[in-house]
Amino acid sequence: MTLAVDGSETTERQAQDFRDRASAVVSEVGKFIVGQREIVRDTVVCLIAGGNVLIEGVPGLGKTELVRTLGRAIDLRFSRIQFTPDLMPADITGTNVVMDGTDGQRTFRFEPGPVFANLVLADEINRATPKTQAALLEAMQERQVTVARDVHVLDPPFFVMATQNPIEMEGTYPLPEAQVDRFMFKLVVDYPTSGELSEILDRTTGAAQPEVARVATGDDLLAMGAFARRVAIAPHVGSYVVDLVKSTHPQDPVAHELTRQYVRYGCSPRAAQSMVLAAKVYAMLDGRYNVGFDDIRAAARPSMRHRLLLNFEAEADGVAAEQILDAILMSTRRAGD
Amino acid sequence: MRVARPTFPVHGADLPAFRWASYGADALEQRLIPLARRWQRHRTLQDAPRLLTTGFGVALLLVLVGAALGASRPMAAIALGIAAIPAFVLAGRALVAPPPLAAALAYDRRLALFERLSTAIAGSRADGHMRDLQRSDALRALDGVNATLAFPYRVPRSDLGMLALAAAALLAGVLAATADVLPRVGGRQPSSALAERLSATADGSAPALVDPEVLAQIDQIRAAMAELERQRDPDAATAALAAEAAGEALRRTSEARRLGRALDSGDFQAAAAEARELAGQLAEMNSTRMDDLAQGLRQASERAAGFDPGLSDQLREASEALGRGQLADARSALERLAEEIGTVGTTIQADRGLEAQLDQLARQLAEAEGAAQGAMPGADGDSPGDAAAATGEAEGQAGAGPEGGSAMTGGGESAASGRALDGTLETLAPEQRLNVEGEIEIVEVKPTEAGAELIERPILELGPSGSAGFEASAGDRGFAVGRPDVARNVPLDMLPMMDRYFSAP
Structure with a gap:
């Protein structure tokens, strides 16, 4: 896929190529992952938009398998980091090791860690201590790693796909707010339905194992991301995004009633950026060249649910971020309402 | 004199009405002109009944104030003038051209076009080729727009019922306000059949001493009842049955249970809200949930088909769209279903309101007629309800009725249909009673074996x-x-x- 901006016909061909390639990736992943169509779609959307994904769910729901399959369907350098309580930051970023030279002199040489890949699977990220979790901060936002005052730039594309267990579980450390904010989407994986469970049994306990073909490359993802950014968004749709984010700020005059009652800190501007970028990809996948309100609404929950910091009253009343977001989505007016 | 142009609120900003003639519209906007005008007329028709009802209400208030102040006729004339103002306002509004963006937003929303039209009209920061493609896409979407279906020229039946009710109330108010004037001015005499009947006693010797105001009141009540009867919607009863049948079917599904319950209980506002909520939740439903919803809607459509084809059609359309897996169509169909439920609900509510008013007027009529007959010489009944004394509790003046009825006291209309009986009613055996026709029938009352x-x-x-x-x-x-x-x-x-x-x- 080329990034050249030629005539409208070329752009239309690029759009068709975009849809074909994204569908192929989703289709390949679907060979391994039963059901969870929205999770697969949203994960691919994040990859195209260049964002990091946080996938939450109890163990055994296929979170890791999903990311591994994506790594196989797209020709990317893949690495996996299993987060444990004794994992250290240097285990992620890499470190300087002392090398003996042929002339007898000893020099430091940087040994890159597993973060130096295109697609990094941070498995069970909340099993590690906050200090180790924070080792990914710079890589996720600035696509670089600083070790001993030396800056090492990561090769594009770079994605972090982290899985985490629900924070109520034993032996987990909640992610720092600054790190959570760097995830474009937080996706919540639920238990499969009865039909899906039967399908999982059929696929995984038989002799034949499906093969995953490589249908895209890292360059394709970069080109698709750049192309999606060209999708039109009208001012009134942009205003809707702003209104949604402002509704999560408890001190804002337009804040929702539930926000004032239960939210300590609202969503950052990154939430708005995530929503718009994801909505543009949704629009392209749907065969449109403009963002609609429904695209924004589809992107709102995964973009904002992890960026709402609730207060103690919310915890006491058992109010979840999703409930507040639902109320905000219901009450925020769109142009033409 | 400069007249301020009307404005259209669009997302917090008031856009002025548009002057197409002084604007170089491009191809897309040219195509939008007739659609925008249609939308404006549709909105005007939608709002017309409510605006007219408000005008009639204000006029009625003036009539009542005039009656209280003793200036009924001039105030009634002023009230009629005020009642006509909304009609002029509506006519003017229908001629105003809405701004292109407002019309584009309306069509986007109505036809689930995902803001294709409004983005093309409002513009964006997209590069030239992408903008061209977006406009082409919007034009293609515009090709598929059926404006007649999207914004039909139809007045909401429910609001129409309210309007008719308000008009009848204003008419009754004007009649009531002028009723005390007309007898004095024109020497109006009672002309109804009842007045003629009451004008002579049974022996025809003495004229009736009936208050003309009472007779006029009876006439007014009857006129109002006739008007209310005329306004009743004959389809309301079947619509209620359709809603109940559909509700019963939908209650059995997990997805539309709340919609079914609301329909079944007659809470149509809640039902419409549930249907809209279902439309909003479609994107989050998996195929199993959609199938369940589609099946429930199909069954509801079949159940409602015998009563209300309109509601049945909307249910079927939503079911079919879900079955095809077309989310946009399904969402649009469910929103139309919500609108239809709201319309049906308000029709039924309006009819029930009319029914309640008819009952009240019937009671007033009975009281007025009783009062009129109480004034007749020889009549000693308290009210028409005394005719029910045929059960044997009443006594006196046997043979006073024109057909020699047995125990009629007073003069209710039902007294004339009484059948002469031999003997007295007190002689009825324990197993005998009068049926609803007033005739004696033999009733055997004894416990069955199963009952014992x-x-x-x-x-x-x-x-x-x-x-x-x-x-x-x-x-x-x-x-x-x-x-x-x-x-x-x-x-x-x-x-x-x-x-x-x-x-x-």
Whole structure:
């Protein structure tokens, strides 16, 4: 896929190529992952938009398998980091090791860690201590790693796909707010339905194992991301995004009633950026060249649910971020309402 | 004189009405012109009944104030003038051209076009080729727009009912306000059949001493009743049956249970809101949930088909769109269904309101006629309801009725249909009674064998009674709130506890 901006016909061909390639990736992943169509779609959307994904769910729901399959369907350098309580930051970023030279002199040489890949699977990220979790901060936002005052730039594309267990579980450390904010989407994986469970049994306990073909490359993802950014968004749709984010700020005059009652800190501007970028990809996948309100609404929950910091009253009343977001989505007016 | 152009609120900003003639519209906007005008007329028609109803209400208020101040006629004339103002306002509004963006937003929303039109009209920061493609896409979407279906020229039936009600109230108010003037001015005499009948007594010797105001009042009530009867919607009863049938079918599905319950209970506002909520949730539904919803809608459509084809069609369309897996169509169909439910609901509510008013007027008519007849020489009944004394409780003046009815006191209309009987009603045997036609029929009342049988129930283990085996039970004593499954036969010993802890739903 080329990034050249030629005539409208070329752009239309690029759009068709975009849809074909994204569908192929989703289709390949679907060979391994039963059901969870929205999770697969949203994960691919994040990859195209260049964002990091946080996938939450109890163990055994296929979170890791999903990311591994994506790594196989797209020709990317893949690495996996299993987060444990004794994992250290240097285990992620890499470190300087002392090398003996042929002339007898000893020099430091940087040994890159597993973060130096295109697609990094941070498995069970909340099993590690906050200090180790924070080792990914710079890589996720600035696509670089600083070790001993030396800056090492990561090769594009770079994605972090982290899985985490629900924070109520034993032996987990909640992610720092600054790190959570760097995830474009937080996706919540639920238990499969009865039909899906039967399908999982059929696929995984038989002799034949499906093969995953490589249908895209890292360059394709970069080109698709750049192309999606060209999708039109009208001012009134942009205003809707702003209104949604402002509704999560408890001190804002337009804040929702539930926000004032239960939210300590609202969503950052990154939430708005995530929503718009994801909505543009949704629009392209749907065969449109403009963002609609429904695209924004589809992107709102995964973009904002992890960026709402609730207060103690919310915890006491058992109010979840999703409930507040639902109320905000219901009450925020769109142009033409 | 410069007249301020009307404005259209669009997302917090007031856009001025548009002057197409002084604007170089491009191809897209040229195509949008007739659609925008249609939308504006549709909106005007939608709002017309409410605006006119408000005008009539204000006019009625003026009529009442005029009657209280003793200036009925001039105030009635002013009121009629005020009632006409909304009509002029509406006519003017229908001619105003809406701004292109407002019209594009309306069509985007109505036809689920995902803001294609409004983005093309409002513009964006997209590069030239992408903008061209977006506009082409918008034009293609515009090709598929059926404006007649999207914004039909149709006045909401429910609002129309309210308008007719307000018009009738204003008419009655004007008549009532001028009623005290007309007899004095024109020397109006009672002309109704009842007045003629009341103008002579049974022996025809003495003229009736009936207050003309009472007769005029009777005429007004009858006129109002006739008007209300004319306004009743003959389809309302079948629409209620359709809603009930559809609700019963939808209640059995997990996805549309709340919609079904709302329809079944006659809470149409809640039902419309549920349908809209379902439309909003479609994107989050998996295929199983969609199938369940589609099946429920299809069954509801089949159940409602015999009563209300309109509601049935909307249910079927939503079911078919879901079956095809076309989310946009399904969402649009569900929104149309919500609108149809709202329309049906308000039609039924309006009809019920009319029915209640008719009942009230019937009572007033009975009282007025009773008062009129009470003024007649020789009439000593208190009210028409005394005609019910034919059950034998009344006595006196046998043979006073024109057909020699047996025990008629007073003069209710039902007295004339009484059949002469031999003897007195007190002689009726215990197994005899009058049926609803006023005729004697023989009724045998004796218990059947099944009725006399003692039905025995096993006692519950929890019961404090120590008696073993069986004892009589009280059966079905209420329901636990939210736990309908606990309805069961309860031993008599449990009744006080049930009364204390459980309440009827």
